[in-house]
Amino acid sequence: MQTKQPDLTRDKILHSAFCEIHRQGFQAASIANILQDTGLTKGALYHHFPTKQALGLAVIDEVISQRLEQLVFQPVRDSEHPVEALLEVIATIHKKVPSDFVMLGCPLNNLMQEMSAIDELFQKQLGSVLGIWQKTVEGALKRGQQQGVIRPEVDYKAAALFVVSAWEGCIGVAKNMQSPRAFESCMQQLHGYVGSLLAQPARKGRAVK
Amino acid sequence: MQTKQPDLTRDKILHSAFCEIHRQGFQAASIANILQDTGLTKGALYHHFPTKQALGLAVIDEVISQRLEQLVFQPVRDSEHPVEALLEVIATIHKKVPSDFVMLGCPLNNLMQEMSAIDELFQKQLGSVLGIWQKTVEGALKRGQQQGVIRPEVDYKAAALFVVSAWEGCIGVAKNMQSPRAFESCMQQLHGYVGSLLAQPARKGRAVK
DNA sequence: ACAGATACATACCGGTTGGTATGTAATTCC
DNA sequence: GGAATTACATACCAACCGGTATGTATCTGT
Numbered sequence: 001m002q003t004k005q006p007d008l009t010r011d012k013i014l015h016s017a018f019c020e021i022h023r024q025g026f027q028a029a030s031i032a033n034i035l036q037d038t039g040l041t042k043g044a045l046y047h048h049f050p051t052k053q054a055l056g057l058a059v060i061d062e063v064i065s066q067r068l069e070q071l072v073f074q075p076v077r078d079s080e081h082p083v084e085a086l087l088e089v090i091a092t093i094h095k096k097v098p099s100d101f102v103m104l105g106c107p108l109n110n111l112m113q114e115m116s117a118i119d120e121l122f123q124k125q126l127g128s129v130l131g132i133w134q135k136t137v138e139g140a141l142k143r144g145q146q147q148g149v150i151r152p153e154v155d156y157k158a159a160a161l162f163v164v165s166a167w168e169g170c171i172g173v174a175k176n177m178q179s180p181r182a183f184e185s186c187m188q189q190l191h192g193y194v195g196s197l198l199a200q201p202a203r204k205g206r207a208v209k
Numbered sequence: 210m211q212t213k214q215p216d217l218t219r220d221k222i223l224h225s226a227f228c229e230i231h232r233q234g235f236q237a238a239s240i241a242n243i244l245q246d247t248g249l250t251k252g253a254l255y256h257h258f259p260t261k262q263a264l265g266l267a268v269i270d271e272v273i274s275q276r277l278e279q280l281v282f283q284p285v286r287d288s289e290h291p292v293e294a295l296l297e298v299i300a301t302i303h304k305k306v307p308s309d310f311v312m313l314g315c316p317l318n319n320l321m322q323e324m325s326a327i328d329e330l331f332q333k334q335l336g337s338v339l340g341i342w343q344k345t346v347e348g349a350l351k352r353g354q355q356q357g358v359i360r361p362e363v364d365y366k367a368a369a370l371f372v373v374s375a376w377e378g379c380i381g382v383a384k385n386m387q388s389p390r391a392f393e394s395c396m397q398q399l400h401g402y403v404g405s406l407l408a409q410p411a412r413k414g415r416a417v418k
Numbered sequence: 419a420c421a422g423a424t425a426c427a428t429a430c431c432g433g434t435t436g437g438t439a440t441g442t443a444a445t446t447c448c
Numbered sequence: 449g450g451a452a453t454t455a456c457a458t459a460c461c462a463a464c465c466g467g468t469a470t471g472t473a474t475c476t477g478t
Contacts, residue, residue, distance in 0.1 A: 023327070027234065040426080251436095
């Protein structure tokens with residue numbers, strides 16, 4: 001058995017940094033806290049990541065983007081009925097996510113609001129994840145249109161952008177209210193919006209359960 | 210002429226703090242920067258505000274809430290046709306606001322994402338402003354229902370919460386994309402959502418221009 | 419087995435942070 | 449007009465920040 005496992009310690013740092021950043025934000029995230037949490041030292045951390053910024057960027061595309069990928073992007077992308085899959089995800093997301101994701105907010109949204117305006121690298125990195133999200137919804141709506149599920153006159157690009165925006169907005173407001181119920185109610189309205197894009201209006205509570 | 214004008218210097222501090230917080234966020238906002246910007250010293254600042262937190266809270270309810278009040282709340286509340294007024298505000302907000310409000314984000318939303326989870330006083334203060342916003346939209350939809358403009362089966366409370374959430378979401382995403390155009394497109398979709406609550410669907414581009 | 423590289427630990431540093439104690443000039447009140 | 453209060457300015461502080469230089473143990477390639 002080895003005493004030094006570089007990949008494992010790297011992951012430990014990434015996960016701990018993710019939690020610290022999720023709780024405090026990036027700028028307020030303390031390297032010292034991460035070290036205390038992991039039991040490591042500065043030597044270890046700065047061996048794996050040259051700067052705090054690099055650590056933050058790594059958290060974005062190795063932790064945050066992966067979670068979104070498997071929680072939201074994949075189910076929608078891999079489905080044969082993408083619009084239904086999207087509605088399903090919107091309707092059930094509040095159950096699939098730990099409640100502190102409402103209390104602490106969406107990690108992606110938190111970082112976007114904090115960093116986009118003051119750090120170009122963060123802005124681009126976050127923007128690429130957001131872009132994937134947007135493209136995923138866009139693809140779902142487009143395919144839905146081809147399948148005749150979505151009304152043909154819908155501007156699917158604009159609608160996709162709005163879906164993602166409103167989604168993040170719902171988490172953000174629910175975070176301030178510290179209310180998972182508000183989040184659920186809000187997402188239900190978003191569900192209704194997507195439903196209003198359908199060619200044949202959904203019956204009440206159709207895809208909700 | 211007086212050389213010392215306490216109210217005036219207090220306002221100068223508030224305004225400068227507002228800008229600094231808007232640009233950097235609250236935690237990263239530097240007291241030193243505010244002093245440099247105003248030309249004052251620590252003695253002055255800490256004479257008017259006991260702590261940085263108190264300054265931040267004062268900025269919320271003396272600067273941020275006032276701006277929202279006159280930009281959004283009042284026009285909707287004072288109108289005899291509140292739903293039309295709401296649609297008007299949604300459709301034209303991107304023109305009435307300096308473009309750096311898209312680049313830097315909504316001051317209220319920025320602070321909510323940053324502070325709600327880590328400071329209870331901030332959360333409550335921000336929540337009260339958000340609550341006014343919500344109640345304003347709620348009142349508009351309710352009155353619209355009474356006037357027969359909004360369909361009777363609409364859950365106006367849930368819809369109001371969603372409108373505010375999506376609104377903030379639109380600014381937030383546009384901020385990351387650094388794109389006023391995205392903001393405009395996004396708000397147009399929100400406009401469409403509110404339009405979908407109308408008893409008689411609006412003609413294309415009706416209230417848009 | 420030995421050399422070089424990797425993976426850490428320890429100790430230290432300059433700069434910045436919010437906050438305070440003290441001093442002083444201007445204003446207000448009686 | 450003098451005393452008290454208000455409105456500032458100056459100087460200072462401990463704590464914390466991210467980052468680095470250096471040392472050492474472990475691992476790997478040959």
